[in-house]
Amino acid sequence: MSTTVKKTVPFKLNGKEVTAPEGMVIIEAAKQHGVEITNLCYNRNLKPFAACRTCMVEVHVDGKKELVYSCTHPVAEGMEVTTNTQETDRYNKACLEMLLVEHPLDCPICDKSGVCPLQDNTEMLSLKDGRFEINRRNEPSIKSNPIIEFYLNRCIMCGLCVRACDETQGVQALDFHKRGMKVGIGTANGEPLDCEFCGQCITVCPTGALMDMTSSARGLAALFTSTDTTCNYCSWGCSLRLESKKGEVLRIEAHMEADVGINQSNLCAKGRFGHGIIHNDQRIQTPLMNQGGKFKEISWHEALEIIAERARSTVNRSGPETVAALGGEKITNEEAYLFQKLFRGVLGSNQVTNLAHLRAPYLNRFLLDCFDNGIRSKPITELEEADVVLAFNSDLPSEYPVGGNSVRKSAIFCGADVIIANPRQVVFHNESPVDIRLQYRLGSDAWVAGRLSRILIDNALIDTAKVKAAVGNYDALVESLSPYTAEETRKHTGLDDETLTRAATRFARNADRFILVGNDILDSGQGEATLDALLNLAILAHTGGEGSVSIYPPREHCNSQGVNDMGMTPDHLPGYLSPEDPAALSHLAQTWGADSLSFDQAPLARDLFENCATGKIKFLYIAGEDPAQSFYKGDLVKDALTTVPFLVVQDTFMTETAQMADIVLPTATFAEKDGSYTNMSRHVQRVAAATLPQGTSKPDFDIFLDLSAALGQAFDYSSATEVQQEIERAAAIYKGMFPGSRSLQWAPEKSGERPGFRTGKASAPAAAKDGYPFRLISNNHMFHIGTYSQYAPALVEIGPECVAEIHPEDAAALGIGEGDRIVVSSEASQVEVPARLSTVSAKGTVHIPKNWPAVPVNRLRNGEEGPVSVRVTRAG
């Protein structure tokens, strides 16, 4: 909730005394009291518009009668609202009648049939036959882009798509064109749609004028089987509705109901159009065994026997610490739990980890630090009622597109301040009255955050006495902030202090603040320092300011949070208990029905790949992860995977990592399994199967059960629910978290017990290397995440090619034109890509998305922690 408290006003609705928040429009207030008013153009996420004129109601204020449109007229104290009077029905009906003069009644082949507001309203107003002669439009369907079809004959000019594109998405790719009888929605001059392809326009379209071309199905949407589940791409964790027919998932839609999921009916391109990974011929069909570089198909039984035998013999011969597991950040909580249980409980090895933890073990520590300081962070659903949003090194439209939707909504309806701190001049159109951009020099993240904290203290924007009393090491913080003067900050970040002060002042006011931290900070070389600095900033506002602070650790994939929660790290048991804590171990042993558990072994998984490469780890089991492509130490991973004596990889597609395995197991996609994902704000959300696993593939869940049986200690679960019950016992933080259809945010029982700032020494950002004057920025493309999305044909169609972005002035100096092929080389490697010139990239930087296997950007980094120094030259 925003800190602005709205008054509740009493009014009368159809004779009944009811209340609603002041300023709420009648249609919404009525809906909350169970009264549906006809309408075609109202959407609670958008500003009132009044295009369709079918929502008229009668109101009496001070005895005076008025006929008003309920989608624009707010409720007021003492107002008497009457819906569906004879008079309003007559007006509403007439408008609908006129729409039906033009609207084709091709319902049997319409995508919206059965879920069509036009049909519903016609029914609600009992409109049987119109008085007017039918006069249909007959314009051809427009298919000038690969994803969204415009069939404007069905358009009723409600403007929902135009408004969603503008207000929700901030893209403004659509508008009304021409006027009068010829009016139509469309792109500039009929040019092909060139946008973020979020598909929000399809969701809001009430009539099927805009259609999803990635779906082969047409007609009677109401007859599809709907499965409510959670998206498997980024960590925002949107609720999805998979629509299937005859066992085939045909398309993905958003929930339209309020309060379902954290995304409030918004989706992005990946979530909506990325379903091509489900029914896909490129999927691994059967278990495979590597015989001298060639893969031979084997049976499940054979494969599991080989793995079990090898695991057992390795443990016997070399000790349990030589078998290790790498859990993908896309497996479900239940799968991650079973995976670590298989290793800890059955094989006796604590060597389990995941890529994010390998890269940045401080992420989990940061999360726990927040709790220690009493910062529990609000559910991310409340982002749309935020007062201040600080997007820190996160390109929202690419990283958290749906998060961007919530921020825009908070800007419109709550007047939220938007502060964007990023080394790129990222595009984020919004209607915030205060939109502050801090475009700082690449690699100086920690300085920006540190300076903001210091301004808070120096300018007494917060109650420092309160902070000093509450947090023991306040003086140490003040001391550690001494280098962050305006002058030094300007030197390192390139930011002037006036803008920073403005940002700090807005941040410090009485507000509900949300800090969204991007995964890019991990590449800054100052990831840990930056998170600590942001934590300090959050503690200052939390303790010394009014309102609230919410901050979440950066998480990349759909279950990056959950795999850590489930103890898929060598440093934590499920629920962040320590594997060195005897009480925690005995609790876990008790839950598992084991006599005792102890892991008195070297922490080999902390440097998993190094230990594979040196031969210390002899058996590596990777579930749903492709480190060869995604890990930042490319060469090391290759070395590790070729050296490790036995490698099992289970995945849906034949990734570069899978190519190197001894045994490959085919797994099911998210649409074929049950379980849960935990998003970046710790919402535990349901994953539900919409179809049966393709071919002989199996959910990771089933594979782990089968493997436990092959190892002679069969896990006795018949469903994901039973595993969830065990997780609730093993990890206290997950008690009561497992969702039905609504998601819950886990939080520890106690927090704020050990407040303390994290202080460290300020370090200046590293300078570029000699001979390599440019710095590389590499992150997820708007239409892709990891390399997984490359298997979704629709996403490849809209994001076909990896393009490097450089500043036009740099390009001019190098003689590079738009579209020219360039070679970007670092000390370690080089890639060749076409160039795009844009001022979004700062001078001296080059931005290349990391999602194309053919452009191995992580090889350029090859283990380097900070911004990679590169050279840019024209190819050829």
Add this chain to the structure above:
Amino acid sequence: METDNAPAVAEEAPEKEIDLTPVREILDNLPGPERRYLIPTLQKIQNVYRYLPDPALKLVISKLGISRAQIYGVISFYPQLLIEEPGKYIFKLCYGTACFVKGAKIIADKIYDSYHIRAGETDKDKIFTLQTASCLGNCGAAPMAIVGDDTHGTIDPEKTLELLSSYRDRKDEPEEVEEAAQE
């Protein structure tokens, strides 16, 4: 790099290079970069170029912070605003009620027969652009048309063709027409 690109560049070359200095001046003299100044800005630009060249629109888009779809939404709303270079003469034929009943439609058809242009179109010699207007405020002289600054009242189909011919054959401003007329 292959040299295949060369002919493509050559083909684009005949596109007239547009001097955008006046657009920059117009934009610099705006009271502020706000959307409410869009329509006057477009009118001023059109007064310079007689239409709205795409490179000029791109400058307006970046200055006023609106999208391409939105600017075209405004332009397509007003028939007065043109995105293609019109013919030398804009023939505004009144389609108001009085002119319409007195045969404006017949005149439009006659023009189409001779010049193959409908409302909003330009003939192939780039001499005439036909526009229809809802009412030009001279109903007493219906049907009527305006060409440039000249008003022509009580016209009929035959007179209209004569009128058009007289403009076509005019030599007062040869520099612009010359090229086109020779084709």
